[in-house]
Amino acid sequence: MNRKKFLGVAGGAVLVVAGGYYLQSDKSNFVRADLEENFPEKIPLTADERNILFLASLAPSGHNTQPWFVQYIEPYHWIIGNDKSKWLPGVDPTQRETMLSIGAFTQNLEYAASNLGYQCQFTILANNNQDEQVLSVKLTKASNAPKYNIEKIKQRRTIRSNYLSEVLKKEDLDALMVGEGDAFHWLPNTSKEHQYLNEQTIEANRIQSYRDAAQSELADWIRFSSKDAEKHADGLTTASMEIKGVPAWVLRNFYGKSSVMKKNFREQSIDTARKQVSQSAGWLLITSKDNAVATLLDTGRRLQKLWLSIREKGIAIHPMTQILEETTTNAELNSAIGIRDPVQFILRTGYVKAYPQPVSLRRAVDGFVRM
């Protein structure tokens, strides 16, 4: 065999092996629609109960930990609980974000119940962010309950890329702020406060990426492979991080927890944050009067009401929480932007051309209901 022929044969063999490897590899991002719909139903819930709890669980949560559980007391009477095993001590040591997420869950639950003709009676049980029993809820049939459109719950999602920098139309901004003048603060991309938040978000991402407690916690919640994503049905996936094509294939097949602790992964995360903050119409901040349990739950509800109302306007939001999570950036936030009340959410906000389908995963209802 001459050299040219040998190279041809060898090249062909490499292609066959590589092709074979590719065919057996983890070929596509695992998304919500890939989750098996027919979960075994171990817990005897009515169809309405199951539906309401499923829709409640579509609420957002930091790192998509889904830090809630539901204790079943009797039909249509539950306790919403705080699942300690889903806490994020590295970035949320006081469980502030946990309570905000449970607040968003509660809002979804109330809207989903109203769609099926129930009204909810909530009683707060927790005295602090660590108490296991957060609130009880009783659902009763109410013929005049306003019917909420649950498509909004199903379609809500975090969007992280391709924001336009076009300013928000006055009517859209007015609709976002209506009734929320005290708690919502709009910092358009023309303001100096906006520039400050961009810079500090990059800085807080830099600090956090090199803080091992935060980075290894993040590693615990990234589901690189489709197998892991399907098994846990939580956390951050390549799809939810909006990584596609060859880079996503590489992550799914060759990355694991140890990769997250490497310098190039940390640097890549800071670069991504830098790129993200360069695109938006502005920052929307949500503040509250204090940090009491009831206030945090209420603030989580406010976030969720807002989030459910923006898709129809082509507006996306992306919580970027690192400034609040890092001590040095958090310490100077309020005075730098001239806001007195505690800031609970920092939301990058803007129009997007296309609104993609939700892809983040959720555990099955039977996975978070306890009898």
Ligand SMILES: Cc1cc2nc3c(=O)[nH]c(=O)nc-3n(C[C@H](O)[C@H](O)[C@H](O)COP(=O)(O)O)c2cc1C
């Ligand atoms: C309290 C809270 C904090 C969050 N912080 C961040 C954040 O800092 N960066 C980010 O990309 N997403 C953040 N998110 C968004 C979650 O990652 C997202 O809700 C979750 O992955 C589920 O995805 P979904 O919103 O598309 O359903 C946060 C959400 C909540 C409720």
